[in-house]
Amino acid sequence: xxxxxxxRVAVIGxxxxxxxxxxxxxxxxxxxxxxxxxxxxxxxxxxxxxxxxMGTAPDAFxxxxxxxxxxxxGAGARKKPYMRVFVGGGTGxxxxxxxxxxxxxxxxxxxxxxxxxxxxxCFPHPAYAFHTIFDPIMARPLGVTLIWIFALEMHRYMHxxxxxxxxxxxxxxxxxxxxxxxxxxxxxxxxxxxxxxxSEVLCWPVQRLDISPTSDGAAVAVLxxxxxxxxxxxxxxxxxxxxxxxxxxxxxxxxxxxxxYVECAARMxxxxxxxxxxxxxxxxxxxxxxxxxxxxHHMEGLMLCRKGEAPRLTEEGVTQRDxxxxxxxxxxxxxxxxxxxxxxMMKVCEIFWQLRGEAGKRQVKxxxxxxxxxxxxxxxxxxxxxxxxx
Amino acid sequence: xxxxxxxxxLRLRHYPGHLEPEYAYTLGIAGERFxxxxxxxxxIMGAKCKKCGKIYVPPKLYCEECFEKLEEWVDxxxxxxxxxxxxxxxxxxxxxxxxxxxxxxxxxxxxxxGIVHRLGEVKPENVRIGMKVQAVFKPLxxxxxxxxxxxxxxxxxx
Numbered sequence: 001x002x003x004x005x006x007x008r009v010a011v012i013g014x015x016x017x018x019x020x021x022x023x024x025x026x027x028x029x030x031x032x033x034x035x036x037x038x039x040x041x042x043x044x045x046x047x048x049x050x051x052x053x054m055g056t057a058p059d060a061f062x063x064x065x066x067x068x069x070x071x072x073x074g075a076g077a078r079k080k081p082y083m084r085v086f087v088g089g090g091t092g093x094x095x096x097x098x099x100x101x102x103x104x105x106x107x108x109x110x111x112x113x114x115x116x117x118x119x120x121x122c123f124p125h126p127a128y129a130f131h132t133i134f135d136p137i138m139a140r141p142l143g144v145t146l147i148w149i150f151a152l153e154m155h156r157y158m159h160x161x162x163x164x165x166x167x168x169x170x171x172x173x174x175x176x177x178x179x180x181x182x183x184x185x186x187x188x189x190x191x192x193x194x195x196x197x198x199s200e201v202l203c204w205p206v207q208r209l210d211i212s213p214t215s216d217g218a219a220v221a222v223l224x225x226x227x228x229x230x231x232x233x234x235x236x237x238x239x240x241x242x243x244x245x246x247x248x249x250x251x252x253x254x255x256x257x258x259x260x261y262v263e264c265a266a267r268m269x270x271x272x273x274x275x276x277x278x279x280x281x282x283x284x285x286x287x288x289x290x291x292x293x294x295x296x297h298h299m300e301g302l303m304l305c306r307k308g309e310a311p312r313l314t315e316e317g318v319t320q321r322d323x324x325x326x327x328x329x330x331x332x333x334x335x336x337x338x339x340x341x342x343x344x345m346m347k348v349c350e351i352f353w354q355l356r357g358e359a360g361k362r363q364v365k366x367x368x369x370x371x372x373x374x375x376x377x378x379x380x381x382x383x384x385x386x387x388x389x390x
Numbered sequence: 391x392x393x394x395x396x397x398x399x400l401r402l403r404h405y406p407g408h409l410e411p412e413y414a415y416t417l418g419i420a421g422e423r424f425x426x427x428x429x430x431x432x433x434i435m436g437a438k439c440k441k442c443g444k445i446y447v448p449p450k451l452y453c454e455e456c457f458e459k460l461e462e463w464v465d466x467x468x469x470x471x472x473x474x475x476x477x478x479x480x481x482x483x484x485x486x487x488x489x490x491x492x493x494x495x496x497x498x499x500x501x502x503x504g505i506v507h508r509l510g511e512v513k514p515e516n517v518r519i520g521m522k523v524q525a526v527f528k529p530l531x532x533x534x535x536x537x538x539x540x541x542x543x544x545x546x547x548x
Contacts, residue, residue, distance in 0.1 A: 127484035136415040138448065141537050142507065143482050148493055151476035152506075156495075159474065159519045204477040204514075248454055252495060252504040256474060 009103045010229035010236035011096075011388065013042025014349035016219035019186045019337030023216040027062050027118040028074030030218035034342075035076050035114055042222040043232050049222075050108040052077040054084045055095025055115040057340035057377075060129035063121045075114040088133075089290065089377025090244070091115065092219075092344015093384040097242045099223045100386075109225045115345035116218040126214050133379065147211070149251065151203040153380060154293045156256040158205065161308035163296075165205055169196035170314050171292035172209050175328050178321065179335025181361035184346075186337035187213055196292075212290045212332075217339035219346045237355045241275065241387030243268030251380050262301030262376060265383035270303075273387040275370075278303045279325060282387075283368040284354050286347035288376040289332040298374060299327060301383065322365040329354065329362050344375035348386060355390040417535070420451040423463070425535040432527045436501050438462040444502040468525040469546065470496040473504060477514045492517055496543055510542030522546050 015037025017023070017030050025033065031054075039045065054075050056067050064070045068084025075082075085091060085098045092115050099113035122129045130146040157163065170193060179188035191209065199208035229236040245264035247254055254260070266278070275281045285304060289295040296310035304325060305313055313319055319327035330336055330350040333343045351371035353359045374385045417425055420437060427433045437449030437460035444453065447466055452459055475494035481487055492509040494517070509517060510526065523543040533539040 125484035127480075128482060131482050136413070137417055137421055138537055139506065142493070143491075144506075145478065145480055145482050145484075147480065148476045148478045151478070152474045152493070152495055155476060155519070156474035201477075202480055204479075206476075250454075250503055252506065253454070253502060256495075 006106045007104050008226040009100050009239045010224055010226065011221050011239065011352045012224050012229050012233050012236055013038040013040070013044070013222035014220065014352045015041060016184055016342070016346055016349055017217050018184045019215045019217040019339055019342070019346070021186070021214055021216065022120045023118070027067070027071055027116050030118065030216065031071050031074035031114050031116050031220070034218040034220040035074070035112060038112070038220040038222050042224070044110065044222060046076045048110055049076060049080065049112045050110045051081040051102050052112045052114065053095055053099045053102060054082065055086070055091040055113070055341040055345065056084065057086065057088060057091050057117055058129060058133065060132065061117055061119045061122060061126055061340070071116055076112055081108070087244070087377055087382050087384065088379070089288065089340055090344070090375045090382040090384040091341040091377060092346070093348060093373050093375035093386055094244055095341065095345060096221055096223065096239070096348050096386060097244060097384060099221070100239050100242055103223050103225050109228050111223045113221045113223060113345070114218065115220070115341040117339035117342050118216045119214045119339060120216050145203070147206055148203040149380065150291055151206045153256045154291065155205055157293060157297055160257040163308070163311050165197060166193055167311035167315060168210070168293045168296065169193045171289065171295045172196050172334050174314070174320060175289060175295070175332040175334040178329055178362065179331025182331045182336050184217070185331050185335055186215055188331060188335055206291065210292045212334050212338035215337035215339040215343070217337060217342040219342045219349050221345065221348060221352065235356050235390065237352050238389050239386060240389050241269035241273030241385070243272070243385045245383050246378065247381040249379070249381070254381065258307060259297055259301035259376065259383065261381055262298055262374065262383035262385070263303060265385045266302045266374070269385040269387050275387065279305060281370055282325070282372050283366055283370050284326045284329060284351065284364050285372040285374070286328055286330060286332070286350050287374045288344065288347070289328055289334050290338055292334060294376065295327060295332065298376060302372065302374060302385070321362070324366070326364040326366070329359065329364050344373070344384070347373040347375065351388050355388060418451065420449045420460070424449050425539070428527070428539045429533045429535040432468070433465050434468055434498070434525060436464050436466045436498070438464055445500060447498050447501045447503045448505065466498045466501055470498045470504070470523055470543070472517065472519055472521045472523060473497045474519060475509065475517055490514060494523070494543065496523060507537070507540060508542040509544070511544040522548050
């Protein structure tokens with residue numbers, strides 16, 4: 001794999017805060033808390049960190065323009081090489097990818113990767129903070145909302161494959177159940193398919209329990225070059241593949257029923273990691289699930305199953321923690337919460353803990369050696385994928 | 391509707407004191423022609439790529455795949471097909487709407503892209519993917535060169 005990057009890069013520590021609405025801590029304080037936890041696990045101090053990468057989504061959430069600069073001290077970046085990356089909801093998995101190239105390139109031996117979001121600052125509801133992301137000419141004058149553009153996509157996906165809402169609701173049931181075992185989770189719940197189907201209709205076919213919550217939180221990982229990682233731990237988790245891709249800016253120009261851009265990102269990451277048969281070679285996956293249908297949509301885009309097959313695998317229990325292909329053992333965004341960039345990073349942390357056998361009650365039953373984390377963002381058009389091995 | 395003001399720089403004024411910033415967005419080269427056709431002629435136009443043949447609706451200045459300039463404009467008619475739709479119960483502030491709105495992505499035959507708009511003259515329970523619809527334009531005197539010059543799309547018999 002010499003053709004990709006110069007050096008092998010390991011994750012050697014991870015940390016995260018509680019995911020909650022209206023946390024008392026500032027964004028900076030959240031970054032610091034998660035970063036301190038990750039450094040402690042890695043056995044490093046801030047002075048050992050050579051560079052910092054920050055991932056955080058629209059400035060409008062925290063309500064501080066130039067959020068990267070604002071959060072820098074909490075992220076431990078003072079007097080260090082520092083950059084912010086931002087690709088919408090895809091940021092959480094793209095941030096460790098940016099950290100990876102800092103180290104793989106040979107420029108730095110250690111890199112702190114920090115992801116933060118504080119969505120509860122925006123009143124009365126962060127929904128309006130999304131308003132300025134839409135096209136000012138074609139979309140905003142119609143009163144566009146974030147939920148209805150997803151509703152249009154979900155409906156098309158259901159229509160093409162003949163999928164019923166009952167099948168999609170099973171994802172919400174599974175993930176909220178998984179979150180009961182996550183100490184940081186915001187919405188751990190034991191619910192039924194009927195609960196989802198009876199919840200408030202927001203934009204048909206999207207209902208209240210199909211959606212992840214508004215959250216505050218931070219999640220952090222420590223990356224190190226091979227020679228440093230081997231000195232510090234017997235259990236490094238290697239980043240063996242990375243991929244990212246953006247599709248057309250106009251979501252009217254996309255298929256909607258299938259996320260081709262996720263497939264492109266996955267192909268890039270699989271090629272780099274030498275993975276030929278994803279369903280056989282991926283032991284555990286954290287796929288982006290801000291809505292329940294997105295877990296299914298993304299499993300298909302990641303080629304973990306055939307198009308239209310994900311609902312059946314979910315019904316058969318294949319994606320449960322004790323199944324053949326555990327998906328979102330953390331509880332995902334639906335259960336743990338969705339502080340945008342931090343939520344994607346939480347997935348990378350979860351794969352790290354799963355591959356180290358440190359996930360406690362969330363540990364998947366099979367012997368997991370290879371894991372995948374994926375996030376999705378911008379206007380339903382961006383895929384970021386990372387492959388990790390123990 | 392106040393959210394349309396920002397597309398018209400002539401209506402921006404200077405006031406002393408505290409004022410929230412406004413933005414004036416240009417329609418763009420292709421957008422200006424597209425909206426003039428809607429406003430003056432009640433026509434929906436597309437722009438064709440001479441290299442790959444794709445007809446973009448709404449029209450663009452360039453092909454996002456070939457990167458060629460799009461110079462051939464075609465009238466795509468005012469009838470299209472519902473590709474997907476949603477029934478929205480919320481406004482953009484997350485507040486409950488008095489009456490749900492139906493929004494659909496409408497595709498035009500033989501073209502690439504589509505237009506998202508409201509559906510009217512139909513009950514939510516009667517909307518179907520694949521349904522034929524037609525643009526209903528506001529009267530000429532009320533048209534201002536925005537997407538809301540089309541009041542909504544209504545179902546039609548084939």
